[in-house]
Amino acid sequence: MPQPALRALEQVVSGRLTRDGAGVSLTRLLERPLQQRLDPFLMLDLFGSDHPDDYIAGFPDHPHRGFETITYMLAGRMRHQDSAGHQGLLESGGLQWMIAGRGVIHSELPEQQEGRMAGFQLWLNLPAAQKLCEPWYRDFRAEELPRFRLDHGVEGIVLAGESHGVEGAVQRPQTEPLILDLKLPPHIPFRQSIPAAYHAFVVPFAGSVEVQGQRIPTHQLGILGSGEILELQSSSPTRVLLVAGRPLGEPIVQHGPFVMNSQQEIEETLAAYGAGLLA
Ligand code: FE2
Secondary structure (H helix, E strand, O other), X not given: OOOOOEOOEEEEEOOEEEEXXXXXXXXXXXXXXXXXXXXOEEEEEEEEEOOHHHOOOOEEEEEEEOEEEEEEEEEOEEEEEEOOXXXXXXXXXXXXXXXXXXXXXXXXXXXXXXXXXXXXXXXXXXXXXXXXXXXXXXXXXXXXXXXXXXXXXXXXXXXXXXXXXXXXXXXXXXXXXEEEEEEEOOOOOEEEEOOOOOEEEEEEEEOOEEEOOEEEOOOOEEEEOOOOEEEEEOOOOEEEEEEXXXXXXXXXXXXXXXXXXXXXXXXHXXXXXXXXXXX
């Protein structure tokens, strides 16, 4: 039997410093030019600062349609409120999963005046047939998130999908996202099987990580080639976000916070938003 193919590191992306919302400082690691390459993932923002000026303005009321937002807090507290009546406080180590579907208007505002605020927001596309589904939302506190611990001290938090016999907090049948927060001790290889055709990437957020001897520095995005097995390794203690999912292979048309399949659908969305029909 042939050996399963190991995924190679294809490209390292350092992202772009920008501000979004009412002036939140962030690093945008995934955006338009990589949306086809990393389909079904549309965007990845990394935020992290000890300076209130970088986060205090937050993200006041804004709309979304056509995809899902996944927010993972590493430090700090963020209050969420939306037009579907959902409300929650996202705290350090917590996860918020929102399916915007046909539309929500929401705010994401820091609930702290000082201290560190850090985390990720990932956008996951919805298949054409579900873009106008009912919105859905759930918060998970850190202690509610499924986790595993392997021999030699590897620890994993399974935000979505399944890993090492542990079912993640969220399952999405069409795009089958796998989202892991991994803690790797030095010189202990970690193996994860991923269907060969799924797109995958990693982002170390403490230390760096290696894929077949190629290093991905902290806070940079490593795009992985195809293959059934991913092997990660590091020479120092590291914490890394691993993301994989099944590509949808559908046209992607983004207009700011709306992601649809055609320009026509974007025009319809803008008209609906203008008429107050998104909430
Ligand atoms: Fe948002």
